[in-house]
Amino acid sequence: MAKKQSNYAYIGIAFSLLVFGIIFIPKIVDRVKVGDITRNESRSKKVLTNSDPVVADLMYLEINGVPKKVPPFSFVNQDGDVITNKDYEGKVYLVEFFFTTCGSICPRMNRNLVQIQNTFSDAEDFGVASFTINPEYDTQKVLKAYADNYRMTNPNWHLMTGDKEAIYALANIGFNIYAGENPNVEDGFEHSGNFALIDKNGFMRSRQDDFGNPKIFYKGIISEEEKEDEDGETQEISMLKADIAKLLKEDLVK
Known part of the structure; x- marks a missing residue:
């Protein structure tokens, strides 16, 4: 009985992960595309910014x-x-x-x-x-x-x-x-x-x-x-x- 409940639990977790992937991952990708995510503050972004020439808004x-x-x-x-x-x-x-x-x-x-x-x-x-x-x-x-x-x-x-x-x-x-x-x-x-x-x-x-x-x-x-x-x-x-x-x-x- 305990084994069957464990299987049900694994199935539930897998189903939850599948739903998360279908619903939320595309939204995260879209947010990355439009820059609406905190990667702008990441170290890799700072390195890229520092390597780019500074240009004034003139x-x-x-x-x-x-x-x-x-x-x-x-x-x-x-x-x-x-x-x-x-x-x-x-x-x-x-x-x-x-x-x-x-x-x-x-x-x-x-x-x-x-x-x-x-x-x-x-x-x-x-x-x-x-x-x-x-x-x-x-x-x-x-x-x-x-x-x-x-x-x-x-x-x-x-x-x-x-x-x-x-x-x-x-x-x-x-x-x-x-x-x-x-x-x-x-x-x-x-x-x-x-x-x-x-x-x-x-x-x-x-x-x-x-x-x-x-x-x-x-x-x-x-x-x-x-x-x-x-x-x-x-x-x-x-x-x-x-x-x-x-x-x-x-x-x-x-």
């Missing part, structure tokens, strides 16, 4: 569907050294076009850049590329004095001068930042007050606007302290700092 500026990369350039900096785009490889950096005799927006732009420089003073892979649009006046010696006056101390901050046409092509075509001569305006030159943000791999990056498109540039004139200008335009230096920090955490893809 958009790429695309031209005809292709991410826009910084074009080759070669100019002389404030120390008399030849600087090319390769000197910025592996670095997150900002780009501006300015001139030293500018009495309107350039001082405001560069005070903001110095403030950003000081925020990331410990980041060896952060830099700034400043291109003068008045290279005939802004010689290496003039740029050196300008850098000293504004306390531009970051070793990766290069104020560059060179062939005027090459600089204008780099601004208007290479970075899509307007720069040009205009004898009818004060100081004789016109240029954008925006900054371009470049990642470690040389691509132009930015966050998206309200329509899901890349903002492309960051306003460089209004300071954090001012908050907004007389036209109600809000400052974007805080936003820029946050995005620089994101890109500094990205991996360099070789």
